[in-house]
Amino acid sequence: MKLTLRVWRQQNAEAPGAMATYEVDGISQDMSFLEMLDTLNEELILSGDEPVAFDHDCREGICGACSLVINGDAHGPERTTTCQLHMRSFDDGDTIDIEPWRASAFPVVKDLVVDRSSFDRIIQAGGYISAPTGTAPDAHATPVPKPDADSAFEHAECIGCGACVAACPNGSAMLFTSAKVNHLGVLPQGAPERETRVLDMVATMDDEGFGGCTLTGECATACPKGIPLPSITAMNKEWLRATRKVHR
Amino acid sequence: MTRTLWDSSVGKKTIMAVSGLIMLGYLVVHMLGNLKIFFGPDEFNHYAHWLRTIGEPFLHYEWALWIIRVVLVAAVVLHAVCAYQLSRRDLRARPTAYVHRKARSSYATRTMRYGGIILALFIVWHILDLTTGTVHTGGFQSGHPYQNVLDTFSTWYGNVIYIVAVIAVGLHVQHGFWSAAQTLGVGSATRDRVLKSLANVLAVVLTAGFVSVPVAVMTGVVS
Ligand code: HEM
Numbered sequence: 001m002k003l004t005l006r007v008w009r010q011q012n013a014e015a016p017g018a019m020a021t022y023e024v025d026g027i028s029q030d031m032s033f034l035e036m037l038d039t040l041n042e043e044l045i046l047s048g049d050e051p052v053a054f055d056h057d058c059r060e061g062i063c064g065a066c067s068l069v070i071n072g073d074a075h076g077p078e079r080t081t082t083c084q085l086h087m088r089s090f091d092d093g094d095t096i097d098i099e100p101w102r103a104s105a106f107p108v109v110k111d112l113v114v115d116r117s118s119f120d121r122i123i124q125a126g127g128y129i130s131a132p133t134g135t136a137p138d139a140h141a142t143p144v145p146k147p148d149a150d151s152a153f154e155h156a157e158c159i160g161c162g163a164c165v166a167a168c169p170n171g172s173a174m175l176f177t178s179a180k181v182n183h184l185g186v187l188p189q190g191a192p193e194r195e196t197r198v199l200d201m202v203a204t205m206d207d208e209g210f211g212g213c214t215l216t217g218e219c220a221t222a223c224p225k226g227i228p229l230p231s232i233t234a235m236n237k238e239w240l241r242a243t244r245k246v247h248r
Numbered sequence: 249m250t251r252t253l254w255d256s257s258v259g260k261k262t263i264m265a266v267s268g269l270i271m272l273g274y275l276v277v278h279m280l281g282n283l284k285i286f287f288g289p290d291e292f293n294h295y296a297h298w299l300r301t302i303g304e305p306f307l308h309y310e311w312a313l314w315i316i317r318v319v320l321v322a323a324v325v326l327h328a329v330c331a332y333q334l335s336r337r338d339l340r341a342r343p344t345a346y347v348h349r350k351a352r353s354s355y356a357t358r359t360m361r362y363g364g365i366i367l368a369l370f371i372v373w374h375i376l377d378l379t380t381g382t383v384h385t386g387g388f389q390s391g392h393p394y395q396n397v398l399d400t401f402s403t404w405y406g407n408v409i410y411i412v413a414v415i416a417v418g419l420h421v422q423h424g425f426w427s428a429a430q431t432l433g434v435g436s437a438t439r440d441r442v443l444k445s446l447a448n449v450l451a452v453v454l455t456a457g458f459v460s461v462p463v464a465v466m467t468g469v470v471s
């Protein structure tokens with residue numbers, strides 16, 4: 001495959017950026033999108049240019065490190081992570097636009113790399129449970145009803161990639177935050193912090209400069225892990241419940 | 249608790265949902281009341297007079313009407329202030345647009361802000377036209393709403409402004425009703441179809457009901 005790539009290049013956080021055009025040839029349909037970018041980078045290095053910086057780690061769709069808005073879609077045209085997107089989803093001769101996540105809470109560090117530590121601070125605000133350390137408890141010491149366990153598992157799938165924020169026209173982190181709040185909130189282990197968790201995580205989300213939810217549903221369409229839009233509804237319910245319960 | 253509501257994006261959205269639903273409830277009643285115009289001037293004018301006597305003798309003349317007005321003004325102001333503040337936050341959160349643009353989400357969803365501005369302007373004009381008579385053409389007569397309505401819908405601009413606003417209401421309600429259910433936490437995957445259908449029905453019934461009045465005047469059905 002021969003492709004034309006239009007890639008966002010930006011030297012550092014302060015420098016202005018722009019789209020740069022590159023041609024790549026000899027791309028196999030079986031390559032992942034990141035392997036295609038590796039090919040581009042090898043050529044750039046050989047010709048003495050600076051390679052395109054992009055985030056990646058596991059390359060198997062579980063760590064949440066990879067990103068990229070590809071032709072206007074977070075993680076590209078398939079519902080998966082960029083590392084699990086394959087070149088067979090494109091045609092020979094295509095022009096592909098590659099941009100970083102765009103949100104003021106995710107500032108560009110360099111080229112396609114953005115700083116997602118705002119997500120870490122949302123987690124720090126309440127994405128944990130209080131558990132006694134020491135020997136592991138018996139596996140079934142705390143019974144969890146099956147529907148609750150299923151719901152917790154569904155939300156635990158969130159890998160914190162930030163595609164929801166990138167896809168949202170308001171740069172909102174509601175889907176990510178709702179995944180975390182619902183994951184721990186439905187479990188008995190998460191009960192002690194149930195109210196403070198949702199209040200503190202939503203407050204931190206606001207403080208980090210994420211936008212609000214206008215229920216456009218772009219986040220859930222982009223999410224590679226299929227976190228559903230009603231998770232946001234469930235978090236709103238939790239937030240209202242906590243606001244009624246906690247007087248402060 | 250009030251502080252938490254006002255300080256949080258989720259809280260402000262809750263205020264928008266509640267104030268929006270109050271306005272929506274009022275609009276349904278208002279639309280049904282307007283349909284009395286099809287029963288002639290006596291019945292329509294009598295209905296308008298009755299609105300001022302609701303609650304008597306417990307309440308004084310026009311008290312009930314004033315209570316409704318105060319609640320509605322509070323709802324409009326809270327709704328508009330929250331809409332403005334949340335929109336500012338949203339725009340700040342996404343300062344850079346993507347080079348590769350895609351048409352996204354439904355028309356009703358994308359036009360909530362512009363539609364809201366149209367509604368705000370309309371509400372002001374509508375009150376100055378048919379409540380106070382300040383900008384009314386054709387000689388405003390207090391206590392004769394039937395004639396006043398005929399005057400307004402006998403001008404081309406009266407019809408245009410009104411019909412545009414009514415379509416804006418329909419679109420706003422179509423996304424807004426379902427949206428408010430999500431904000432208030434009463435939506436769910438299983439209820440989604442019911443809520444969306446209800447939003448569509450509300451939007452269509454409101455639009456058709458409101459539009460029927462200027463159309464009837466234009467076609468001479470009401471004269
Ligand atoms: C003063 C004029 C108005 C303005 C500026 C305005 C603006 C807005 C905006 C910006 C939103 C948020 C849209 C979004 O989340 O995408 C909204 C939501 C909403 N509006 Fe309005 N609107 C106005 C009048 C009305 C009226 C007359 C009604 C009554 C039918 C109404 C009912 C609603 C409802 C139910 C929502 C949903 C609230 C939620 O999502 O929780 N609005 N409005």
Ligand code: SF4
Nearest residue numbers: 158159161162164223
């Ligand atoms: S909710 Fe989905 S899109 Fe958002 S961070 Fe989690 S996995 Fe990524």
Ligand code: FES
Nearest residue numbers: 057059064066083
């Ligand atoms: S690199 Fe780990 S999810 Fe893509």
